[in-house]
Amino acid sequence: MTPPEEALRLVLEAVSALPAAAVPLEEADGLALAEDLLAGSDAPPFDDSAMDGWALRAVDAAAPAARLRICGEIYAGAPPAALQPGCAALITTGAPLPEGADCVVPKELARAEEGTVAFDVPPEPGQHVRRRGSDFKRGEPVLGAGRMIGAFESGLLAGQGRARVMAVPRPRVALVTSGDELRRHDQALGPGQVRDASTPALCAALRSWGCVPIPVGASRDKPAELDLYLRAALAAADAVFVTGGVSVGERDLTRPALALLGAREVFWRTAVKPGKPLLFAVAGGKPVWGLPGNPVSSLVTALVFAKPALARMAGRPAGRPPFPERGTLAADFEKPAALRQFVFCEADEDGTRVALTPIVPQHSGRLSMGVRARALAVLPEGRAAFTAGFEAEFAWL
Template sequence: MLDFDVAQARLAARARMPASQSDVSLHELPGRVLAQDLVAQLDLPPADNSAMDGYALRAADAATAHGTLPIQQRCFAGQAPDPLQAGHATRLFTGSLIPAGADTVVMQEDCHETDDHVTFEQVVQAGRHIRRRGEDMRRGHVILRRGTRLRAGHIAVLAAQGYAQAPVFTPLKIGILTTGDELITPGQPLPPAAIYNSNGPMLASLCRELGVADTLLRHARDTPQETETALAELVERCDLVLSVGGASVGEKDLVKPAIEALGGTLDLWRVRMKPGKPVALAELKGRPVVCLPGNPVSAFVVFSLLVSPLIRGLQGCRQVLPPTRRGILQTEHPLGSEREEFIRIQAQTAGSGLPALVPHQQQSSGALSSLSWSHGLARIPAGSRVEAGAEVTWYAFADWLQ
């Protein structure tokens, strides 16, 4: 069997940087991937300003005046203050510009004002409560790197720098193929021996959480013609195709022959992981096709750990493999098989230490409800017995599915 880490690396390596990009307005940027490095267009702050509501002064003046100074001016944010006269103070508010000649700000809680004079109730220390020009961002310095998936914090940086738009890679389009006579679209009457198709909606949702704005779903009954027709359409219209089930060697496993009939090549792997052993990577008309296990839990796990890095790479992201975390397993895990096991867990805060990882009581690949319950997957090394209280690696969905 193929080692899990090798399989993960192979899929991630298949990603090709997007070839096209476009300028997109700020409100359309969340979730998109930056196509160029961007530099600061101005210093931030653009000038020294007050970090507090208070009074600007020369610290030495407070000492020589025995702690009381006349107020020269009241200056709000957005107003330009006059240069500070010797032996005076200027009333400021958060964000107000520091007048020329002042070297400190005393916050209003440490003083009181009477008859246009301010008295300082504590020793004044020079340099306090001033935000210096450029201390946050310097003009000409890189502020955001190519390959960054843009979130609200990045949008704030761009807006503060005056960017009304930014260059981003063209969005990825993913096709999803489900197969099987037994699968029925949710909302339709359920015949005997049939089940609802949960894989299609689940995978489409997982793709959207990764910033894929466009997914195309197709379902094929168990005939060679339907499977080949659906696959041909998805490959023609999408950048990446995910199929679920039907890629093994059973009588109704029709995805593999459909790929070959369309001129593609398929590399079928048996990955050393549980759940999710059967995985295939195909190349069809220059586009990758990943064949996932048909079991929804297995498909979810394989998507999370093996497919999501490939998608991030195809989107142009710099970091395709998110970090893993460490936690304390709360129950004993018996001697495992020859495969790496990925068990569904909830992570619970345990004081200031590592989180407590509580496994779902049902680890069967048929326990679909465990997916909505879990925070992530704890990794159990192949052939290992892990005692309760042992420290293990875990993959947080919050890291791997966004």
């Protein structure tokens, strides 16, 4: 069996970022930028007011009893205006500062009456004025390749007039499930049949990871039919999940089916629980994960061995630890010594530590275990017994 670190290393070595594409700004949220961007214009593009108030020359209001003539109103979106000496103009936030003015006094610090205005405190030049280019100037670098496009980045790009950006697209992941016993979740069941829970669960996980799931369908345990589904999946997507058919039974057909397609098998079986039968291959330059048929196993193995690779394909960092938190076991737990086990746990926080209580029994067919759990802890290989108080790495669910 392949050790887990080695398995993940082999997976990551097999993938790289997808080719960049021009993406409408409205669809770029969550994508990795694939170009270095320089500012095409100053931001802000002109001196403007940072407050609702009065635009004036500070020197005109330096005297304590100074009163200035009210000489108009300036609103956001108005063309630039000029201000005569001894005058003040009512101005709104974002409106261009009139030529001749050098400061803005907030409305609440001014007293207007009979066509004049006076100020409680003498203003300072430059106060409440946003200078042209104070955010960034034309030609300055503003965003680098690899930057994730979020709310602030989208706003900046929109302010620069970018309708489209070069970005790494979301990986498309085709899903094929196999098994004579499977029916869709909206179909009635016959004797010996079960509903396919893995596909909807994996689709939800993929969407949360920034991918585009493409359910291809459920193949019966027939080699020719599985071959058709796999060919359709490879044609439709950048990566493929195949659930079921990866163990050692007579009807576990995924490995031979991939071999017939000319796929290169990178590894089969890893020293983990759940998910020991995990298969990883490359077919037509595309990564293929053969996931166990039990929905809990398929979700855990996808989280640990596929999510980091899909992040790399999307141009995002893949090196973040999948289990970044630390907590302590609140109860004893036993597992196979040779395997690394991912353990569903209830979790309690007291402000200083997280107590992890393993749910028992742990069974890869129990989706209710995942619903009940708040955390997924990882217990290392090399030992079987873990006592309460053991410090474990975990991820929040």
